[in-house]
Amino acid sequence: MPHTSILAVALLLLVPAELRAQPANSDCANALALCAGQPVAGNNTGTSTDPGPCPGTGHALWYTFTTNSAGGNGTVTIGGLDCPAIAGMDNELSVVVLAGDGSCTLGQFSIVSGCMGDSVDFTVPVNALQPATTYWLLVAGVANNGALLEAQCGFNVTVSGPGIDVVNVDFDAGPDVSIPLGGSTQLNATGGTTYTWSPTSGLSGNTVADPVARPNESTIYTVETTINGCTFTDVVNVAVVRVINPANTFTPNGDGINDTWLISGLLERPQAEVSVYDRWGQRVYHSIGYKEPFDGAGLPTATYYWYISLNDVTGKSDPYTGYVTIVR
Structure with missing residues (x-):
């Protein structure tokens, strides 16, 4: 079950006191900026054990996000929650959203959204956000139900909602x-x-x-x-x-010269479809690709009409049409 607790005292400590390797955003001054709708991976393992702003929490990571020009409501989502099973350690994270003046000074923060958390993926509603304002977000481990150690877990954090989403961004790479x-x-x-x-x-x-x-x-x-x-x-x-260039005549007389219909540029397009028709509309040749060229076998001297579809990779098929004459 999710747990909810209300901050009754001022934020105790804003900078971790332990001198050991920690994530860069383990203190307020190095809070990591979040972008609307873009998940960011985090892990509070190794952060300070100092108490967090919510009762029964510690090992906090700091983030910021900025509202758009309209402000309004938003949502914090914790996903991909991965807490190792360690004896005496809880498996729950907590989220709190704070407003402040940007100084990271003790006593300058106030609660915007009460402390909420869970041991599975969860969301935290954040309402009535001011327009064009930066807020602080803390993700911390919880020690509940007799656990001696606050949870240290991997997770993804995302902020979104009408008050946070970037508005009026019309970014376009252009048409194909x-x-x-x-x-x-x-x-x-x-x-x-x-x-x-x-x-x-x-x-x-x-x-x-x-x-x-x-x-x-x-x-x-x-x-x-x-x-x-x-x-x-x-x-x-x-x-x-690869632009094709079909020849308009060929002479299948067996002399080894111009015995088949040459279509330059078509061999590189194995998906192309080639059809040849006589003057009555009867199809006399058809192939997908052009590995075996049209040789006019069994056909008399005459003019034939062709249709070639390249089946373009963009999903468009721009057909080519024309005629070719067999001369014997």
Whole structure:
């Protein structure tokens, strides 16, 4: 069952007193900033045993989060809770949200959301958050039910909700595009403050909004930006299309010269579909890929009509049509 307790005394200690290896955010001054909707892994093992702000707690980790311009309600979620089974140690974590002036000074904090916790994944509602305000969040181990030691566990912490979620972020890597082999296109990401592209292969630069992309093969590029300390990503698919060039005639006379229909650029596209029809609409040749070229076997001298679908990797199929003449 979840436990709830109310802070009745001022926060006792803001800086851990023990001199030993501890997580960087084991004190207020080094609180780790959380971004809306982006889980952060934590583990309070090895943090100070000093009492936390909630009764019966210790081994606290410090976080901050900042509300958006509207403020309102939010939620703290503790997931992936992993507490080792150790004799005398509890298996429950507690969360408390505090308001303060940013000085990490004793007595400057007040409770926003009462101490709540559980031994399984849980959420803590945080209501009436002020707009554009930084709050402190503590995740601490609990010692309940006769346990001698506060829990030391691995977990993920996430903050979200209408008062915390980043609003009006319209970050876009741009539309997917197809280019011919050897061609190029200018990418155009928008809505970010900084831009980092990956992979870097085929790009004129990877730290600008609009690099020129000239990949040798179809590539999905990811662009990342940081807005208000939070990371956002988007992707754009640059499909490299090997342009085909079907010959308009061939002479299947067995002399070893021009005996089959040549379609340059098609061998590299095994998913392409090729169909050839006579003047009555009867299909006389069909293949997926073009490993065995059309040789006109058994067909008279005439003009035939073809239909080629590349079945493009972007999910689009741009058909090519035309005619080819068999000359004997």
